[in-house]
Amino acid sequence: MTSTIPTEPIGSIPRPSELLQAVRDHAVGKISLHTLEAAYDLAIEETIRQFEATGSPIITDGEQSKPSFATYPVAGGRNIVESGGLVVTFSDRHVRTFPKLTSGPFRYQQYASDYVKKARGFTSLPLKQAVISASLLSTLYPEKSIHGYSREAFTEDLIQEVAKDISGSLTAGAEVVQVDFTEAPLARKLDPSGKLLKEFVAINNEVFSRLRPGERERVGVHVCKGGDWDSTHSGEVDYAKVIPEVFELRVPRFYFAIAGEADPDRTLKLLADYVEGRRKIFVGVTDPINNEQETPEVVERRVIKAAKLIDLKNLGTTDDCGFAPFGDDTSTTRELAFAKIHARVEGTRRAERKLR
Numbered sequence: 342m343t344s345t346i347p348t349e350p351i352g353s354i355p356r357p358s359e360l361l362q363a364v365r366d367h368a369v370g371k372i373s374l375h376t377l378e379a380a381y382d383l384a385i386e387e388t389i390r391q392f393e394a395t396g397s398p399i400i401t402d403g404e405q406s407k408p409s410f411a412t413y414p415v416a417g418g419r420n421i422v423e424s425g426g427l428v429v430t431f432s433d434r435h436v437r438t439f440p441k442l443t444s445g446p447f448r449y450q451q452y453a454s455d456y457v458k459k460a461r462g463f464t465s466l467p468l469k470q471a472v473i474s475a476s477l478l479s480t481l482y483p484e485k486s487i488h489g490y491s492r493e494a495f496t497e498d499l500i501q502e503v504a505k506d507i508s509g510s511l512t513a514g515a516e517v518v519q520v521d522f523t524e525a526p527l528a529r530k531l532d533p534s535g536k537l538l539k540e541f542v543a544i545n546n547e548v549f550s551r552l553r554p555g556e557r558e559r560v561g562v563h564v565c566k567g568g569d570w571d572s573t574h575s576g577e578v579d580y581a582k583v584i585p586e587v588f589e590l591r592v593p594r595f596y597f598a599i600a601g602e603a604d605p606d607r608t609l610k611l612l613a614d615y616v617e618g619r620r621k622i623f624v625g626v627t628d629p630i631n632n633e634q635e636t637p638e639v640v641e642r643r644v645i646k647a648a649k650l651i652d653l654k655n656l657g658t659t660d661d662c663g664f665a666p667f668g669d670d671t672s673t674t675r676e677l678a679f680a681k682i683h684a685r686v687e688g689t690r691r692a693e694r695k696l697r
């Protein structure tokens with residue numbers, strides 16, 4: 342067996358304190374946009390340099406200038422209010438409130454391709470870009486419909502914008518685009534009947550059906566139970582109630598958080614049922630919400646275990662989640678995040694040598 346086990350990050354790295362200060366200073370008018378942008382550039386360059394040093398074959402910009410994994414397309418939008426949308430409660434009881442649309446039409450303020458273009462200037466390594474799903478953004482539309490802008494009209498605009506976000510990122514030079522679908526387990530928590538999850542899968546498949554030929558092979562989805570301030574939003578949800586629906590998604594790459602599961606072996610067995618063809622299942626081998634640092638040996642053991650159930654040609658490794666998907670999360674240090682990434686890369690390589 343000579344195949345290489347691909348290993349990919351999820352996306353975010355905690356922002357340096359200087360950058361977080363610059364964001365706060367800009368919000369209160371203490372520094373100019375120009376100064377803030379210089380702080381972003383500095384953080385992106387430094388993050389990419391540290392990412393390269395981990396040995397990771399594919400890297401990200403650490404989402405240093407993304408306001409959050411979910412809301413970057415609408416941040417600053419005229420027809421958006423910052424709260425009033427979906428409310429997500431985490432296991433430590435902190436809450437994240439999502440924005441709401443107040444009028445049509447729905448248009449992105451920012452496409453992820455801009456992040457790719459910026460990062461491209463700092464590295465020659467392959468880049469991965471995470472984008473937000475249509476399903477999460479579908480929650481922006483208020484319960485009470487918007488006069489003159491129906492939910493159907495919104496959904497059509499939304500599907501077009503998300504497809505454009507994915508295609509644009511690939512065109513700008515991303516090797517792989519990952520659609521963040523953390524709300525798959527959340528949908529099961531919010532609606533135990535499973536109807537909401539089915540709707541989420543359907544809207545995301547509609548987006549994938551709009552991609553140009555050849556694009557879909559480079560697209561995947563990330564599923565986790567949340568990772569913010571070292572806590573989850575859907576930790577109690579049984580993956581058995583999520584995984585069958587997720588594999589209805591018509592993309593070939595899947596990134597699952599499993600290292601932090603109480604029983605990762607059970608999840609591996611569930612995933613093994615969906616191994617087929619050229620599908621790649623990337624299993625989480627490091628846990629960003631656990632402050633204990635995995636060693637390469639720990640990762641190696643996890644990969645070898647996964648390889649017992651998932652054929653090597655279908656197996657990849659990843660981190661369970663981003664290390665700071667919301668811009669302000671500093672619960673994990675940058676040093677620990679990069680140490681975990683290094684362990685993932687090194688542990689995957691060691692396992693691969695043994696499995697050959």
Ligand SMILES: [Zn+2]
Binds near residue numbers: 351
């Ligand atoms: Zn995640």
